[in-house]
Structures are given as structure tokens and as C-alpha cells.
Amino acid sequence: MDSTKIHEMLPDFVRGLLNEEDSHTVQEGLKQSATLRKEYEELRSYYRALETLEQVNASSSFLSTVHTRIAAPLTLGTLIKKIFTPLQIKLPLELAGLAVTVAIVVLIYNPFSSRKIAPVVFDESAIQAKRVPVEIQHIEEAAPEKDIQPSVKEKERVSEQKEIKRKDIKKRAAPAVRTHKRPEKPSQVHAAQPEKVASGKSVGLMKSLPATGEPEEKAAKSAAIETVNETTEEMEPLALAKPAPSPAPKAGTMVIDDDEIYATKILKRSDSILMEAKTPKPAVDDVGLLALSISAEQSREIYKKEEETLKVNALRAQQQMSLDKEKDRKSSRKRKKKAESEIAAARAASPVHNVTFAVIERKITAHNGTFSLMHDKPQTPEKKYYFIEIPRKDFSNLKKALESEGKISDEKFSLEVSEAEKIQFNLIVSIE
Amino acid sequence: MSKTKEQTDYSNNDEDISFITQFLKGDNAGFNGLVVKYQDQIMNLCVRVLGNYTDGQDAAQETFVKVYKNLHTFKGEALFSTWLYRIAVNTCRNKQRSWWSRFSRSAVKLDAPIRNEENDRIREVSDTSLSPEKDLKRHRIAEAVKKALATLPKKHRELIVLRDIQGRSYEEIEQILNISLGTVKSRLVRARSAMQERLRGKINGLY
Numbered sequence A: 001m002d003s004t005k006i007h008e009m010l011p012d013f014v015r016g017l018l019n020e021e022d023s024h025t026v027q028e029g030l031k032q033s034a035t036l037r038k039e040y041e042e043l044r045s046y047y048r049a050l051e052t053l054e055q056v057n058a059s060s061s062f063l064s065t066v067h068t069r070i071a072a073p074l075t076l077g078t079l080i081k082k083i084f085t086p087l088q089i090k091l092p093l094e095l096a097g098l099a100v101t102v103a104i105v106v107l108i109y110n111p112f113s114s115r116k117i118a119p120v121v122f123d124e125s126a127i128q129a130k131r132v133p134v135e136i137q138h139i140e141e142a143a144p145e146k147d148i149q150p151s152v153k154e155k156e157r158v159s160e161q162k163e164i165k166r167k168d169i170k171k172r173a174a175p176a177v178r179t180h181k182r183p184e185k186p187s188q189v190h191a192a193q194p195e196k197v198a199s200g201k202s203v204g205l206m207k208s209l210p211a212t213g214e215p216e217e218k219a220a221k222s223a224a225i226e227t228v229n230e231t232t233e234e235m236e237p238l239a240l241a242k243p244a245p246s247p248a249p250k251a252g253t254m255v256i257d258d259d260e261i262y263a264t265k266i267l268k269r270s271d272s273i274l275m276e277a278k279t280p281k282p283a284v285d286d287v288g289l290l291a292l293s294i295s296a297e298q299s300r301e302i303y304k305k306e307e308e309t310l311k312v313n314a315l316r317a318q319q320q321m322s323l324d325k326e327k328d329r330k331s332s333r334k335r336k337k338k339a340e341s342e343i344a345a346a347r348a349a350s351p352v353h354n355v356t357f358a359v360i361e362r363k364i365t366a367h368n369g370t371f372s373l374m375h376d377k378p379q380t381p382e383k384k385y386y387f388i389e390i391p392r393k394d395f396s397n398l399k400k401a402l403e404s405e406g407k408i409s410d411e412k413f414s415l416e417v418s419e420a421e422k423i424q425f426n427l428i429v430s431i432e
Numbered sequence B: 001m002s003k004t005k006e007q008t009d010y011s012n013n014d015e016d017i018s019f020i021t022q023f024l025k026g027d028n029a030g031f032n033g034l035v036v037k038y039q040d041q042i043m044n045l046c047v048r049v050l051g052n053y054t055d056g057q058d059a060a061q062e063t064f065v066k067v068y069k070n071l072h073t074f075k076g077e078a079l080f081s082t083w084l085y086r087i088a089v090n091t092c093r094n095k096q097r098s099w100w101s102r103f104s105r106s107a108v109k110l111d112a113p114i115r116n117e118e119n120d121r122i123r124e125v126s127d128t129s130l131s132p133e134k135d136l137k138r139h140r141i142a143e144a145v146k147k148a149l150a151t152l153p154k155k156h157r158e159l160i161v162l163r164d165i166q167g168r169s170y171e172e173i174e175q176i177l178n179i180s181l182g183t184v185k186s187r188l189v190r191a192r193s194a195m196q197e198r199l200r201g202k203i204n205g206l207y
Helices: A003-015 A020-032 A034-051 A062-071 A076-084 A087-109 A124-130 A134-142 A152-172 A186-199 A215-239 A258-277 A296-323 A329-348 A353-366 A392-405 B003-024 B028-050 B053-073 B080-097 B099-103 B132-151 B154-165 B170-177 B181-199
Strands: A177-179 A206-208 A284-294 A370-373 A383-391 A407-413 A422-431
Touching (some): A020 A034, A034 B154, A062 B053, A284 A296, A284 A392, A296 A329, A353 A383, A353 A392, A353 A422, A392 A407, B003 B053, B003 B080, B028 B053, B028 B154, B053 B080, B154 B170, B154 B181, B170 B181
Antiparallel strands (some): A177 A206
16 A cells, blocks of 8 residues: 555544554554654644543523523524624625615615706695685585585586576566475486476476466466576586475465575675685776777867857857856856967867877867877877876767767777776877 | 444434434434434533633534434435534634634633533533642643644644544544535644644643
């Protein structure tokens, strides 16, 4: 056997772990090789040194401690130990987990995005339009199936109710006593109407007229039933809001129609709703433009007419002055002076068109309006640009008055848009 | 390798299997039997590898806790003792890796008196010497061995403990450390050489 093999077996030989055959082989090798013998001695010393190490025995409480540790609940310390031990392995895993978590958070919330939240702009008019009046809320509370939206539809509905009320008031002029039985569904009313009217039995809201048997009365009764049924149908959405339907009264008995009371209340409420819904009125609205064309002939006629009027006025003033010589000399003098100045002014007005413009201006002031010439426009003896402010209610009269002097050639108005007390507009007066 | 040791190993394994079966049937006595049988060996292994009685004891107890929790996964493909040693070695490795274990490791001497957890008795190394002079020599040699062992690389230390101190077979070591037989042998030669180098001049002349 070669020395390498013996060299490998030498440690086990020292410890006595080899079988007889291998031991014999090693012994033979040791006899032949001094190197092996030296190595054998070193190994022997080495193993003897190791034998000096005392045996470490487990304590008597070892088993119970093991059981205690098995039964021990998971404490914070053990949990931390479990999570972080061994650090070499678990720390990279934990860091990886943390990185993934951060990545997910960043992905979801995107805190580094440059996107900014748009500032909230409060549109006052929109808020006012959306404002739900208390009355509407009260109505809708009784009808939970309805969507509470004080929208245009709501206003339309209220307008319809007002119309219904007006119709109803007209009908009330007829000597009729109304009985009321609400139909379960509006569609049923539609379907049942012809038969019911024909048979004289209306399940819906109907007027119970005195049963006289007269043909006119029957016709009136049918008409009444028809009208009231229409009313009922239209009022059905509101009727649903009623807290509790009253029991159907017997035919022919006098019954106070609580629908009417209810409709009246609704109308009052609707008025207030509409009033609230309106936006604040502006004081003055600029509404547009009016162009008045006066022919030269018309202008001359105006002049003549005016001069005559002035002369007549002057004459009257003179006559009055002579009559009131003693009584009121002062006032007579004033009148005379005024008449003379007017005549002088009329005579000084040259060319003739100035009188026409003066007449127009007088008409404006006569209709509670004020005027001023527009300085940014070219004012010529034949054409003048006025800026007029006039109460809204006087506008139509002024317009008529102007039309009597000439022809309105152009009109660009948006009166329907404006709800102001006063209106402003441009007046172009041209003499052609 | 002697046939006697192999036969002993397998007879031991039969006993272990019966303990395991007992435990898996719900009788903790089986587990207790395993603990009592192997506690000293595992304690020695852990204390030698970790070089610290306290850490060694902790690792040994933790090993048995792991065994208790994972015994149902033991398939019987290897000897139970091999499986147990493998768990113990891995537990020691984990303990060595933990930073606070390394940070708080106190230089407790194995031959220094240590208070027992249970009854505060002083644990002392058993005295087998015939004379005070020999006893002193023995202590010096033991101290030199421990120092040499402590300065060895971790891989070499495990091999020296398993093979030269605990007397495990190459095949067992192969399975415990999960390395090839050739690696075991070659690494063991280097480990022994390193130990002898460290002990040279310290143990000569003592015997």
C-alpha cells in the first residue's frame, strides 16, 4: 500500500477506529517510514490534546427549558429575532421588501407628479341656481322617490301648477261642488277616462254637479269632469307628495277640496321660489340701437308746425299777460319772456333741421328720458348720435312718438334679455 | 471505518425511529427521549462551534425546539442523528451570523465556573486528574486547544468538532455539512494541519 493511503488512515489508526487489516497495514508503513512515524507522533499529541477538552453536559433543566421555549408565546423580542436573524440573509430580503413597498406606494399615490389640483372656482350664479329653497325641500321630503333638484324642470313644473291653478279658479266660477278620489296611477286615468265619462262614473278627480238631468247641465258636467281630470293628471306629481290621501267622499256631498288648498299653497311657494331663483336685477341695461330716418320734407313740416306752435304760444302768453295785468304781473312777464325767447330760438335755429332735432330731444325728455350726444361719433347738421337713458316702461311710448316724426330704419334691441328698471340705448337721428 | 460503529449508528437510529413514531402519535415522551439521548452531544457541538457555553446552550435548545416543530417533516432518508446535527450546525451558523450575538458575545471561559440556571449550583469541569501538576497541565492544554479552535476558520472548526472531537463519520459529515466526501476529507486535512500548527510548541513536552 502506498504512503498516501497510509497517510489518510493514520488519524483513524491513532484513534483506534481502523479494522485489523487496515491497522496492520498502517503498522507496517510506520515501521518502514520515519516521516510517517513523526506524523504519527504529532497526531497522537494532537488527539491527546483534544482529549483534554472536558465534556460539556447539558443542565438538568435542559429538557424543561426546551419545553418552555416550545410553549412560549411569540414575544416582541423573539419576533424581532425571527425577522432579523440572521442579518446576513434576512436584511437584504427585508430591504428588498421595503423597496417593493415604497415602489407600490409611489405607483399608487404618485407624490412626485407635477400634476396640480386645479383651484376651486365658485360660480356665484351657479350656486344660486342650485340653491334649494326650503319650500322645495319640504315638498320633496314628502315625495322621497323624487329627485330633489331645484332645476329648470322644477320651475317648469311650478309654472304648470300655476297654470293649473288659474284654470281651476276659472272653473270654480261654475256652481259646482267637487268630489275627489285620487287615481292610483296617472296612466290608469288616461285609459279609463272615455269610459268613465261616458258612463258618468269617474274614478278620478271630478266635479259632482247637481243631478238635474238637463242636457246643458250634463254637457257642463262632462266638460267639468274632463277639465278636472286634466288638472288631476297634471297635478299627479304633486299629489304624490301629499302626506295622506283623504278618503273618497260620497257623490253629491259638499266637500272642501283639499287639492285646491294644497295647490294654492304650492302656488304661493312657487312664487317665492321663482322670486328667489331670479338673479338680481341690474339698475340699468344697455339694450341696443335705434335709427330714426326723417326726410327733409318732414323736417321742414316739423319746423313750420313748431313755429306755429311757438307763435300761438307767444300770442297766448301776450293775451294772458294783458288779462292778468293787475293780478300777476310777474308771472305774465315770465311767460312773455319765455315765449319771446322760444321764438327767438326758433328763428335762430338755422338750418331748419335743428328744430327737428330739438323736437326729438323734447320728446325724449317728455318721456322721462335723458339724453346726451355721443362725442365719439361724428355729429353733423343732418345726423346726430344720441345716448339715451329712459325708464323701461316708457320706452314703447317714446318709440311710438319717434315713429310719428319719421321712420325707424334700423332696430337692434335685446329688450327681452334685460330686466332692469332703466334701459340705455343709442339713437341715431338722420335727416335725409 | 469499523463495522461496529455503523451497527451502533443503525441500532441507535432504530431507537430514534421508535421515539419519533411515538412523538408523531401524540406522545411527547418520544420527543423527551430524543432530547435526553442527544442533549449532551448537541450541547458539545454547539458549545465547541460557538466557543461559548451560553450561546451553545441557547443554540442547543433552539435546535430541539426546531426539531419539535419540524419532526413531522423528517422522512427518514438519513439517520436521525445526521438530521439533528445538521439542524444544530445550521442553528449555530445562524447564531454566528446574528450581529448582536457577535456583538454581545462575552469571552466566557468553558472551564470557568458558571452558575446553573436551575439551582444556582456552580458548574465545574470534572476533575479526572491524579495530581495537581497534571491537572494544571491538562488545563493549559485544554486552554490552548480552545484558543486554537476559536482561531480556526468556521468551516475548519465545524469539521474538527464533528470529526476529531465528536467522532462523526465522513459520510455523516458529508450530509451534515452538505458538502462532498472529497471536500470533507481534504478540508479536514487542512483543518488538522492548521490546528497542529496552532498547537505546536504549546502541547509538546506535556505528555
